Amino acid sequence: xxxxxxxxxxxxxxxxxxxxxxxxxxxxxxxxxxxxxxxxxxxxxxxxxxxxxxxxxxxxxxxxxxxxxxxxxxxxxxxxxxxxxxxxxxxxxxxxxxxxxxxxxxxxxxxxxxxxxxxxxxxxxxxxxxxxxxxxxxxxxxxxxxxxxxxxxxxxxxxxxxxxxxxxxxxxxxxxxxxxxxxxxxxxxxxxxxxxxxxxxxxxxxxxxxxxxxxxxxxxxxxxxxxxxxxxxxxxxxxxxxxxxxxxxxxxxxxxxxxxxxxxxxxxxxxxxxxxxxxxxxxxxxxxxxxxxxxxxxxxxxxxxxxxxxxxxxxxxxxxxxxxxxxxxxxxxxxxxxxxxxxxxxxxxxxxxxxxxxxxxxxxxxxx
Numbered sequence: 379x380x381x382x383x384x385x386x387x388x389x390x391x392x393x394x395x396x397x398x399x400x401x402x403x404x405x406x407x408x409x410x411x412x413x414x415x416x417x418x419x420x421x422x423x424x425x426x427x428x429x430x431x432x433x434x435x436x437x438x439x440x441x442x443x444x445x446x447x448x449x450x451x452x453x454x455x456x457x458x459x460x461x462x463x464x465x466x467x468x469x470x471x472x473x474x475x476x477x478x479x480x481x482x483x484x485x486x487x488x489x490x491x492x493x494x495x496x497x498x499x500x501x502x503x504x505x506x507x508x509x510x511x512x513x514x515x516x517x518x519x520x521x522x523x524x525x526x527x528x529x530x531x532x533x534x535x536x537x538x539x540x541x542x543x544x545x546x547x548x549x550x551x552x553x554x555x556x557x558x559x560x561x562x563x564x565x566x567x568x569x570x571x572x573x574x575x576x577x578x579x580x581x582x583x584x585x586x587x588x589x590x591x592x593x594x595x596x597x598x599x600x601x602x603x604x605x606x607x608x609x610x611x612x613x614x615x616x617x618x619x620x621x622x623x624x625x626x627x628x629x630x631x632x633x634x635x636x637x638x639x640x641x642x643x644x645x646x647x648x649x650x651x652x653x654x655x656x657x658x659x660x661x662x663x664x665x666x667x668x669x670x671x672x673x674x675x676x677x678x679x680x681x682x683x684x685x686x687x688x689x690x691x692x693x694x695x696x697x698x699x700x701x702x703x704x705x706x707x708x709x710x711x712x713x714x715x716x717x718x719x720x721x722x723x724x725x726x727x728x729x730x731x732x733x734x735x736x737x738x739x740x741x742x743x744x745x746x
Contacts, residue, residue: 413488413511416495418504421446421461433488433511435481446507451479452490460492464505467494475512487516529580536569536576578642582713593636593720595745600630600665600672603637607644608663611652619657625664630672634745635721643717646710647676647737654735655680670743671723677736683729691727714739 404425407414413430415423426441434441436449447455460472472492477485490509497503543562547554554562585591608624615622651661655678662677683691692715714737718725722742729735 410508412508414506414508415441415446415449416504416506417446417461417465419465419502421465423449424504430509433480433486433509434478452476460490461505461507464492464494465502467502478509487512529576532576533573536573539569540566540573579709579713582642582709591716591720593639593717595634595636597632598635598637598640599632600635600640600674600741601626603641604644604663604665604674607641607648611648614652615661618652618655620652620655621660623660623662625662628667630665630667631743633672633741633743635741636717639717640721643714643739644674644676646714647739650710650737651676651678651680651735654678654682659734667743671740672743673738673740675736675738677734679734682731682733683727683735684731688727688729692725 407425408427410427411429413433414425414427415430416425418424423441423444423446426436426438428438430441431437434449441449446461447459452459460474463472473490475487475489477487479485488509489512490507492505492507494502495504495506543566547559547562582591604624604626608622611622648661648663655661659679662675664675664677666673666675692711715725718739718741722745724740726738726740727735728738
């Protein structure tokens with residue numbers, strides 16, 4: 379086109395014009411947050427939306443005109459191709475979980491929905507396939523299965539230990555001196571506490587999964603709850619060689635809360651702080667108020683949290699890089715978040731690798 383030459387007027391679609399419908403349908407398909415492609419009756423790709431480009435790694439231009447199987451390389455292509463079932467009208471709609479391979483050769487689990495495309499005269503014009511990457515969902519399912527197996531294994535382990543020492547006490551009751559008896563009973567008590575913690579974690583996990591984490595609100599003294607908690611953890615602090623400090627400058631107001639659930643949230647955060655602290659470290663619990671909120675902070679000077687992990691640490695089953703070799707199920711912080719948000723509050727976290735972490739629970743002074 380030479381300078382000064384003007385393009386002709388753009389094509390205008392009139393009401394009822396098929397071109398208008400086509401443009402509208404393309405707009406819808408390109409806007410949907412799901413990968414969509416269409417094929418003709420010979421299985422050649424005729425459209426490929428941006429989400430399909432995202433999932434597969436192929437551009438629209440690379441995909442158009444190619445056989446669907448050449449682009450997706452689906453796990454069902456050679457077994458029971460859903461597109462073939464749709465085009466042969468063996469099934470009006472096919473839904474299944476399968477896999478595809480992206481352009482880089484990586485296998486991706488997908489949830490696929492396939493249907494035949496029929497024109498207004500009943501003639502077959504092709505098929506449409508919509509699919510979503512379900513890698514995260516599959517990973518969560520695996521973690522869930524692993525978690526249940528872990529609970530079962532740890533419970534069985536503690537029960538075996540308890541059973542063994544109870545049997546010793548029963549069979550050798552008259553032969554054991556007081557020191558041995560106290561030692562055996564101490565081990566039984568320790569394993570019982572582990573079991574109690576595991577059962578609580580499992581029940582909270584089940585409630586989170588079903589959305590049935592219910593709170594029983596009552597008048598609650600946060601000062602009393604926190605002081606009792608600190609007294610409980612002083613023995614653990616001495617055994618671990620960690621200094622435990624309580625900085626409470628003024629009396630906190632009484633609030634409407636579920637004291638048992640809040641205690642669970644504080645316990646999870648303190649256990650986390652001990653887990654990632656080293657001998658000689660310090661864990662500090664402090665409180666402060668704003669006109670509308672009460673803020674409880676648990677701070678440690680341990681290994682800290684990797685910046686890449688920070689956005690995900692409250693996700694159920696998530697275990698960051700620093701969790702390698704540490705006990706835990708990946709459920710504790712998710713439980714904390716659910717409990718605090720159930721009270722209308724928030725959980726905030728600050729951390730710097732090598733300098734520790736600070737978790738702050740904020741609770742409203744009044745409900746509603």
